[in-house]
Amino acid sequence: MLPFELTILGCSSATPTSSRHPTAQVLNVHERFFLLDCGEAAQIQLRKFKIKIQRIDHIFISHLHGDHYLGLPGLLGTMHLLGREKELHVYSPPGLEEIIAVSHHHSKSHLKYNIVFHAIEAESAKIIFEDDHLSVETIPMNHRIPCCGFLFKEKQRMKSIIKEKIEEYNISVQEIPLIKEGKDFMTTEGKTIPNAELTHDSPSPRDYAYCSDTIYNESYVEQIKNVNLLYHEATFTSDMEERAKETYHCTAKEAGTIALKANAKQLIIGHFSARYRELEPLLTEAKQIFENTELAVEGKTYKIA
């Protein structure tokens, strides 16, 4: 089974603590590494958890609050100092290119590699990355500034043909791709062999939804329906519901409610306020609504299935 797994680098909200870092995470899709948000010290966390910095070719930034991108300038500099030459793609709401340009202007930095900035219009769901194996869609969030989550979807892979059947029915090279796509086969004697006898089904495609930061709203529930893994921000416990609304954030209960309504298979909650020394109350609250919930733990890797 090709890897599809998430490693948490930072699970804190705006103010880091001595043990929790601002938001950043790495998604490994078939041994390609995607960075989602890049809070301060993300590059140090990457080193600590032995994730190779230069394997990251695509960085997705949800919004331009500092706790979601202030680790990026340092990471870009380190990629340069370590000799990077291959292109890097950075997706974010507009403004990031200007922020990086001003900083590079004053440090007189000239990177050895090219950065392609993709300015995202965060207000509606759009596919912003696609290849043969994967698509990435924005998930519109409702926050104080333009903000979106990201939905990573594996593509359905073709069926695999059972080798013995090729010989048995004398199947030609030309026919194989058609059978992989699902067609039945007709022998020279005119007998139809049903596709199911010739192939193994490929595994179901998996998906991952990253939702941070947002006030509670159900506008994206339909988009993430039946998702394999949902990461949802859960900045506060429910006794802080008013504070959550004021700051356009969610409670753990609300994160659980989104997971329930979306019929997610699994929920990870994160983006914890610095006021919580212990995180169990947040977990307990989310689990009361949606049982299959885990806390985001820095350095932990979660398999998506």
Added chain:
Amino acid sequence: MLPFELTILGCSSATPTSSRHPTAQVLNVHERFFLLDCGEAAQIQLRKFKIKIQRIDHIFISHLHGDHYLGLPGLLGTMHLLGREKELHVYSPPGLEEIIAVSHHHSKSHLKYNIVFHAIEAESAKIIFEDDHLSVETIPMNHRIPCCGFLFKEKQRMKSIIKEKIEEYNISVQEIPLIKEGKDFMTTEGKTIPNAELTHDSPSPRDYAYCSDTIYNESYVEQIKNVNLLYHEATFTSDMEERAKETYHCTAKEAGTIALKANAKQLIIGHFSARYRELEPLLTEAKQIFENTELAVEGKTYKIA
């Protein structure tokens, strides 16, 4: 004795490692806290070492390479979120105000406190801060972009008068400040009492020189002559001398040479290249030139005397 001590927050050069952070340090002068450079994750280090963030009112940035200031935007945001209202002074070569302004523009941040940016002309030594107890001078460095170190000097305090002598010679309230300044006293009988009999000397003023980043040059040796504590960058060992020159940095041997020529009492070396897993070779090299050398160690506090 009033405290005058240095705590290292980060001792790495441009690329951090999993255990060493970019440059940042805190100087405690009589329970006032001055931040010198603010590399990425400085705010996390401050929390880890239990230094109260809001006690910092003055931040000095040597130059605008990312490893010396990228922790600043996050620290400024945290000061705001923790409710700061008092003014903050930030000293750096020109450009930092624009960098912060662009970042705040895109995050729609409006801080509750005022930041006073002091743009430093780094090419010549100048007093940039002064009050009754302390002065801070820039130390011109020779780096790839405008860069200066900082020299913190305690002021000579007045002598303290010996209480018993006030009664013995019937010294009036008006006379006391003059005696503290060093004047002799004349009794009503016309007898002169020498100042030395009436007072204790105040302790000698102490000073601290922070020198990072620079190519080897002796232009500032005279300015830091006889300094109590010299922190000097020592990015490389001497076998990398060519690389040091190319990148406008110093070797440990060169740091030792500056300490020797300046007749410093003590040397701390830091700003270590990520290539050194073990730092002993750097220490050994500096000690061969200047015996009283220590390594910068994150979280360690060095008393200045």
